[in-house]
Amino acid sequence: MTKIALITGVTGQDGAYLAELLLSKGYTVHGIKRRSSSFNTGRIENIYQDPHEAHPRFILHYGDMIDSTNLLRIVQQTQPDEIYNLAAQSHVGVSFETPEYTADADGVGTLRLLEAIRILRLEEKTRFYQASTSELYGLVQEVPQNEKTPFYPRSPYAAAKLYAYWIVVNYREAYDMHASNGILFNHESPLRGETFVTRKITMAVAAIHLGRQDKLFLGNLDAKRDWGHAREYVEGMWRMLQQDKPDDYVLATGETTSVRQFLEWAFADVGIALEWKGSGIDEKGYDSASGACLVEIDPRYFRPTEVDLLLGDPTKARQKLGWHHKTPVRELAAEMVREDIKHWKAMNSRKEI
Numbered sequence: 001m002t003k004i005a006l007i008t009g010v011t012g013q014d015g016a017y018l019a020e021l022l023l024s025k026g027y028t029v030h031g032i033k034r035r036s037s038s039f040n041t042g043r044i045e046n047i048y049q050d051p052h053e054a055h056p057r058f059i060l061h062y063g064d065m066i067d068s069t070n071l072l073r074i075v076q077q078t079q080p081d082e083i084y085n086l087a088a089q090s091h092v093g094v095s096f097e098t099p100e101y102t103a104d105a106d107g108v109g110t111l112r113l114l115e116a117i118r119i120l121r122l123e124e125k126t127r128f129y130q131a132s133t134s135e136l137y138g139l140v141q142e143v144p145q146n147e148k149t150p151f152y153p154r155s156p157y158a159a160a161k162l163y164a165y166w167i168v169v170n171y172r173e174a175y176d177m178h179a180s181n182g183i184l185f186n187h188e189s190p191l192r193g194e195t196f197v198t199r200k201i202t203m204a205v206a207a208i209h210l211g212r213q214d215k216l217f218l219g220n221l222d223a224k225r226d227w228g229h230a231r232e233y234v235e236g237m238w239r240m241l242q243q244d245k246p247d248d249y250v251l252a253t254g255e256t257t258s259v260r261q262f263l264e265w266a267f268a269d270v271g272i273a274l275e276w277k278g279s280g281i282d283e284k285g286y287d288s289a290s291g292a293c294l295v296e297i298d299p300r301y302f303r304p305t306e307v308d309l310l311l312g313d314p315t316k317a318r319q320k321l322g323w324h325h326k327t328p329v330r331e332l333a334a335e336m337v338r339e340d341i342k343h344w345k346a347m348n349s350r351k352e353i
C-alpha cells in the first residue's frame with residue numbers, strides 16, 4: 001500500500017527536501033501552502049505535479065497553522081499515515097517583532113494538528129513528527145547538548161517551540177500517539193531562506209564577487225552554531241517515524257563554528273582574504289588585497305537575548321536511527337557560495353531577455 005504523508009511548511013527549505021525524499025520512496029505527498037500574493041512555491045517547482053494529471057502523487061492544499069478548521073479538514077481529507085509538522089514562523093530575530101503570531105503559529109499550531117488527529121480518531125493510524133529545535137537549549141547549560149540537556153529558551157520563537165515540544169510529549173503519553181520531536185540543530189543549504197545568516201552571507205559574497213553589491217551588514221559575528229546540510233536532516237525526520245516506538249532525537253553534526261569563521265570561508269571561496277580592523281560595533285572586514293570595506297556591523301541585527309553557543313551530540317540518533325551527517329560545514333559553505341554565484345548569473349541573464 002502506498003503511504004500517505006502530509007507536510008506542513010512544504011514550501012520551506014526542509015519541506016522541499018522532505019517532499020522530494022518521500023516522493024522518491026513512493027509516498028503520496030500532500031503539502032500545505034499558504035495563500036500569498038506573491039509566488040511562494042519556488043523551492044518545490046522541480047516536483048510540482050499538475051493537479052489535472054491522472055493520479056498525482058504530490059498534492060498542494062491551501063492552509064494555515066492558525067486556522068483549526070482548515071487543518072482539521074485537510075487531515076480528514078488526506079487521512080495521512082505520517083504528518084510532518086514543519087510549518088513555522090521560523091526566524092528567531094523576527095519572533096521578537098511578532099511574538100504573539102509566532103506563539104500562535106509555532107506553539108498553538110502544533111496543538112491544533114494534534115487535536116485534529118485526536119478528534120478524527122486517527123491516533124492509531126497517524127504518526128506525527130514535530131520540528132523541534134536546538135533553540136530550546138538557548139542559554140548554555142552544558143555542551144555538547146543532548147536529549148537530556150535542560151531547556152532555557154531565549155526568544156519568543158524558542159518559547160513557542162518549547163510549548164510545542166511538551167504538548168507533543170504530553171499527547172504521546174496521554175493518548176498513546178506515535179508523536180516524536182526531532183531536536184534539530186541548524187541545517188542549511190542552497191534552499192535556505194535568504195535572511196538566515198549563512199544564506200545571507202553566501203548570497204552577499206556571490207553578489208560582491210560578481211560586482212552586484214559592495215558590502216554586507218551583519219549582527220553578532222561571535223555566535224557559534226552546529227551547522228549541517230538540510231538534505232541529510234530530512235532523512236533523519238523520516239527515520240524517526242519508521243521506528244516502532246515514538247521518541248525524541250537530536251540531529252546535529254557534533255561540530256560548532258562561529259558566524260565569523262563561516263563568513264571568512266565564504267569569502268575565501270571567491271578568493272578574498274578578510275582582514276579585521278576595529279572592535280565592537282565599529283569592527284569592519286576589509287579585502288586584504290584591495291583594501292575595500294566588505295563587512296560592517298549593524299546593531300539592528302543584534303537580538304535582545306542571544307544564543308551564544310550550540311553544539312549537538314547526535315549519539316542517540318546514530319545508535320537508534322543509524323543516522324549521521326555527511327557534509328562538513330566547510331563543504332556546505334562552498335556549495336552555498338557556488339550555487340549563489342549560479343543564482344545571480346541566472347538573474348543577470350533573465351534581466352537581459
Ligand code: NDP
Binds near residue numbers: 066
Ligand atoms: P522555513 O522558514 O524555510 O519554512 C517554514 C515553512 O512554514 C514555509 O513553508 C512557510 O510558508 C510555512 N509557514 C510559516 N508560517 C505558516 C503558517 N502560519 N501556516 C502555514 N505555513 C506556515 O523553515 P525551515 O524549512 O528551515 O524549517 C522547517 C521547520 O523546522 C520550522 O518549523 C523550523 O522552525 C524548524 N527548524 C529549522 C531548523 C533549521 O536549521 N532550518 C532547525 C530546527 C528547527 P511560506 O513559504 O509561505 O513562508
Ligand code: GDR
Binds near residue numbers: 093133198217302
Ligand atoms: P538561528 O539562525 O537564529 O540559529 O535560527 P540565524 O541564521 O538567523 O542566526 C544564527 C546566528 O547568526 C547571528 N547573526 C545573524 N543572523 C541573521 N539572521 N542575520 C544577520 O545579519 C546576523 N548576523 C549575525 C544570529 O544572531 C545568530 O546568533 C535558525 C532557524 O532556522 C530556526 O528556525 C532554528 O530553530 C534554528 O536555526 C536551529
